[in-house]
Amino acid sequence: MTLRAxxxxxxxxxxxRVVENAEFEATLxxxxxxxxxxxxxxxxxFATENDTTSSMACAAAKAALADAGLVADDIDVIVLATSTADLTFPSAATMVQAQLGMTRGFAFDVQAVCAGFVYALANANALLxxxxxxxxxVIGAETFSKIMDWSDRGTxxxxxxxAGAVVLEAKTGNGTAQDRGILATDLNSDGRLRDLLYVDGGVSTGTSGYLRMQGNQVFRHAVEKLASTAHTAMDAAGVGPDDVDWIVPHQANIRIIQGTAKKMGVPMERVVVTVQDHGNTSAASIPLALSVGRARGQIKDGDLIxxxxxxxxxxxxxxxLRW
Incomplete structure (x- = not known):
């Protein structure tokens, strides 16, 4: 028997606050x-004056707990993926812990920018x-509107x-690809590519800074690396492209989503797409898409994701993972 998350x-x-593309035409x-x-x-x-990363994360967490039929003190750990925490410290996760009224367990943030939720899922899986x-x-939450250079039309x-959230619970499986839960994870990084996508602020500069991106270079790396990591994880899980019911990708750019699906050998009909309505919400994009995909009736119990x-x-x- 095998434990699965x-x-x-x-x-x-x-x-x-919903911002249509046309709003940018007045200033850009x-x-x-x-x-x-x-x-x-x-x-x-875009966040209103009443929205913070932690408050949005808390709202998503409450919705996930209600969907699971649980309360805050049923949870042992909060793992929150974000690059835009309310403060340098304490972690946004501990703020959510307090806002939920969770009096036990532990909470921490994971910072891997747009890959944050995948990293958070992998860490939570290991704990379970x-x-x-x-x-x-496991939560992904971002207020990227706070780090935008409003004169840079490219970003x-x-x-x-x-924000989006999921509740994970340890369950016993048979150790096969038919088990429900997380079947395999694959994580990677390359710090040599830092200058392709970064924020030019932080404690070393004394400013919060703005997001800077070499879009063409990021695109060039994205499709190849996303397809490669997906195939590595599928191989580890013992499944192939034909077994996949849904790809739920990071919602950054429709061309990246389409290119990755093609390289993975999965048709777009089996890809959950929300980028048109949400834009790139960084670490929040995958849990948002999971929740929306579930609400739409796309993702069903037993589906391979x-x-x-x-x-x-x-x-x-x-x-x-298998739903």
Whole structure:
């Protein structure tokens, strides 16, 4: 018998402020058609004055707990993926712990930018299968609108804010690819590629800084690395492209999503796509897409899911799981 980390509930939160592409036309040399043709994005949500990374994460967490039929003190650990925590410290995860009224267990942040949720899932999986925790709340939450250079049309039109969460519970499986839960993970990074995607601020500069990206270079690395990590994880799980019911990718750019699916040998009909409505929400994008895909009726019990993501670092990885 094998312990597996099984998804028991999902939830998400999106700020009430919806920004259509056309809004950028007043301040930037851009158009709705230009943005859509290059990214697939039509609109995104931006945090209001009442939204913080931790408050959005908490809202998504509450929705996931309700979906799972659990309360905060049923959770042993919170793993929160974010690059835009409210403060340098304490972690946003401990803030969520307090906001939920969770009086036990432990909480910590994971910072791997857009790959953050994949990293968080892998870490939570390790805690559950090792027996250190029985239930985990895994969250991705971002307020990237706080680190945008609004004069840079190549970046500021691409990102959005939001949060998504899943509840994981340790369950016994048979040790086969038919088990429910996380079947395999694959994580990678290459710090030599730091300058392709980074924020030019932090404690060394005394400013929060702005996001900087070499878009063409990131695109060039993305499809190859995403397909490679997905195949590595699928091989480890003992499954192939024909077994995949849904790819739930990081929602960065429709061309990256399409290119990766093609390279993986999975048709777009089996890809959950939300980038048109949310933009790139970094670490929040995969849990958002999981929750939306579930709500749409796309993802069903027993489905085999592959998630993959790449972000600053560069950091990238994939998770194969059965719903």
């Amino acid at each position: 099984v998804i028991r509930g999902t939830g998400h939160y999106l700020p009430s 040399d851009t158009t709705d058609e230009w943005i859509k043709s290059r990214s697939g994005i039509e609109r995104r949500h 299968v090792s027996g250190q925790a029985k239930r985990a709340l 500021c039109v691409l990102f959005g804010d939001g 592959v998630t993959e993501a790449i972000g600053g670092g560069l950091a990238w990885g994939a998770v194969v």
